[in-house]
Amino acid sequence: MTTISTPTPTRPWLPSTKDKLRDLFFFLLSIVATYVIVAITPMKGKLAYFILFFLLYMSLTAGLQYFARGSAAAKDAFVSSLVAVGAVLTVMPIASIIGTVVSKGYKGLHLGILTTDMSLAAPTDPIANGGLLHAITGTLTLVVLALIMSVPIGILTALYLTEIQGSLSRPIQFLVQAMSGVPSIVAGLFILSAVLYPITKGYSGLMGALALTILMIPTVARTSQEVLKLIPDDLREAGVALGGTQWRTVAMIVLPAARSGLITAVILGIARIAGETAPLLLLTGGGDTVNPNAFNGSIGSLPYYIWKSFNAGSPEAITRAWAGLLVLMIIVLVLFTLARLLGTRKVAR
Amino acid sequence: MTTSAPVRVVPAPRELTTQPRFSDKVFRTVVTIGGLSSLLILGLIAIFLAYRGYEVLRQEGFKFLTSSDWSISVDDAGNVVDSTFGLAAMLVGTILCSIVAVAIALPISVFSALFLNFYAPGWLKKILIAVIDMMAAFPSILFGIWGFLVLMPSVEYWAKLLNNYFGFLPFLKLEPYVVTRSPFVAGVVLAIMIIPIVTSVAREIFSQAPLDRIQAAYALGATRWAMIKAVVIPHGKSGVIGGAMLGLGRAMGETVAVYSVLNIVFQVNWQVLLGAGGNVASLIILKFGEASPYEIKALMAAGLVLFLLTLVVNAIADLIVRGTGKSGR
Incomplete structure (x- = not known):
């Protein structure tokens, strides 16, 4: 053996x-x-x-x-x-x-924070007075308006770079990169000089949203481009082989295939602009009451509220600023987590 | 019985063409217009800021960049009596803050990018990448207020230590002895803001290092560091420099975070640790509130200078980063 x-x-x-x-x-x-x-x-x-x-x-x-x-x-x-x-x-x-932010911000949170605004509260009032309603609705208004303007432009830019690939691809790629480096304060000054002074002559949510649009377009364009590049060419060829025009192929095959990735791009864009402060200081006026009209009158926003409370300087105001930062940070964290969850299955059907 | 011969109907041949259909023409036009929007916006920014700032730029001439006085006096009727605008102190301050930021951020970013690519175990790598990407998305006001209330006391202490032990170096001199709200503090806050950006660029570049050479280095008996020195660093050097330039561009345009921690003084100051700095973007926020219409024009001109500065830095960075991406090895 x-x-x-x-x-x-x-x-x-x-x-x-x-x-x-x-x-x-x-x-x-x-x-x-x-x-x-x-x-x-x-x-x-x-x-x-x-x-x-x-x-x-x-x-x-x-x-x-x-x-x-x-x-x-x-x-x-x-x-x-x-x-x-x-x-x-x-x-x-x-x-x-x-x-x-968590340890200092939670002291500023209370039940009324989502239902009241700061119109009747002075910076030195106790924390229980006033809330974030105007800031949250304002930020929401600004983000939605910026979204409506920047998402089509951003995705069209990405489509030009991936689907058409014309002779202008390289310069446009370069310009998008350059645009992502534009300082936010310059975007604010631009809207101030091009729209606010000559045309509307007053603070409004739309002005802020226009500046945010400039900052959001490159983020959306670059992320969408990355996503569209991942769509296999087989899908495009299949669409054309079935007799589809390029328009039909893009609209009915490529974009739906890239859907979740495009949503990721949009969410990352929102995360980019949600906390943007400098242009809002120039353009929105930062009111203390809820302003439902985005096209007229000063409008509050979370970054502006934080900035105002921080500069007011009283202990209560500083606590309010931390609470505002906590809310802003939670919003950014949630958006970011969402983007990552969606982003892990970019080409899902 | 006769049947008439079947008439052969020959359909007219379909016209073969490589011309796109009408719908495609519309599609291509729309997409091209959308693609050109970035050109349009950048052009409009330059045109409008130049147009608004033209008056001031013409009045000041080249002195706008070389003098550092910023004063305007207005009589009761609101007419401008006398004004001088000069950006020199602000430009020097901007450059100083961003150089401090890059000098601090670059080594840290390169080390952490190396750690992520070649040292960290898989699970840690995933978590760290998520955290660092998230940090890049944090709003600047968060860094500004955190920097002012939490970080500043420690950084001032570090500044004193640096001055104590390395005060003989010309750029770490400190006279008069004021360390609060110095360009160094602003530089540290900016460094923390750009570390995630530079880290992800460096990580991206390092991960493109050719695998066959890495394996060849290991096969020849190289340690991990010897492999990095021989393969990864030569491959990624220029890309990392490009990433640092990208961070420099970000640091130059940052507004709120710098404004929260920097003491703005209209005097050219090259001392990093001295509590008197300048920053073009912060100047705009500082002066905007009570500015008269004529001063606003000066601020627009300052914005134009800042815009062109960041554009040039970003363009160089982009060329460097893309150049390495293409060449491969």
Whole structure:
């Protein structure tokens, strides 16, 4: 009888338990050492903890690698900790922002916030007076108007770049990119000089929406273009082979196939403009009452409300500003999550 | 029985043509017009701002860019008695803030992009990308108020430390000793705002590094860092510079966040840590509220300068980024 021995599969490239334990040990060792050094030397503060811990951990791991495997491995270990620090520094501000806004903003929330406006409340009034109704309806009005104007233009631009691909494709691609870099304040000044002064001569929601349109078009155009590029050419060829004109092919095959991706583009566009402040400061007047007429009279909006409360300076007003920021942040987060959920199945049918 | 020979009816041959149908012509025209809208809007912005600002630009001439006085006096009837407008301090401040921002953001972004592409495990990568993209969508007013109320005290402390230990460097000098609301603070806030943008451009570029070369480097026994140094960085260098320029363009045009944290002074100041800065976009917000019609024209001219500045920076950035995308390896 012969016994057949099958070797158990091994994965020598993965870190073994011993390696993991060793890494953990060095990690804990640097934490302890940092703590001790901060305690016995005059270096104090969060910054000292952060920098010391980083330096200690880096030199410990790099030193270990140097003695175990030589200088190339030591450099590798050094860079590994460096890039990890880069990632931590990237994410730290966002954690701080979300944490601060939530912890300071919830104090400003109350039941009446969605049903009352600020027309009868002074900046120094207690939080329970007044609410966000005018700001939310105003932002909604501005966004809807900007949506009506920018979505067709944005999608047409994307269609030109993907479906027609004429001789102007390259310059237009370039211009769309350039347009996405237009500072929001310049968009506001433009509407001020081109529409508000010569034609309407007064603040209104429409003026704000026009400026937001300029800022939203490039976002919608670029995201839609990415989505339309993903639609396989087979679908377009099938449409033409069935005798469809290009118009019918685009309208009945390409656009429906890209539907959820296009919705993502629109949502990202809304997220881009929902918190835009600078042009609204120039163009909308920022009223304190609900203004149902978007074409006449000053209109409130969330960013304007936050800006006004922040500049009013009283503790109550600052709390109101944080509450406004919390609401704005939640809106942006919801929109963004929605866009990601839809965006994961871009070419769904 | 005779039957008449069947008459052969030959249908007239269908005209074969490569001309698009009428509906397609309409479609193509409409789409082309929509596509040209970006040209139209950009052109109109330049034309209208130039038209409104023309009077001031002609009065000030080249001094508009080189002098740093900004004053206007109006008599009781509302007539302009005397006015000088100069953007020099604001332009210097804008450039200073954005350079600080890019200098801080670029290394951090490159490191985090490398981490995302080559170090992070799959699940962490997914989460981090979502978080960083979301941060790019956060409104600037959020960064501004957070920067003013939360970040500013720490940054002022860092500024003091920098001045203490590196004060001998010419650009970190500090006299008089005022650190509040300096270009450095504004630069840090701007850096936090542009890190997500630069990170995603860098990540995109790094992920296009040719896989065969990466594997070849590993097969030759390279460590991860040696592979990055030999393959990824040469491939992505110019693309990352383009991404940094893109961030620079964003930083130059940012208004609300800078206005919240920066002390605006009409005096050219090259000291990064000194609490006196300038910013074209913030100037517009600062002066707009109580500006007379003539001063508004000066603000329009300032807007035109800002517009052209960001346009040029963005154009260069776009050329660099697209150039690397095409060449592949």
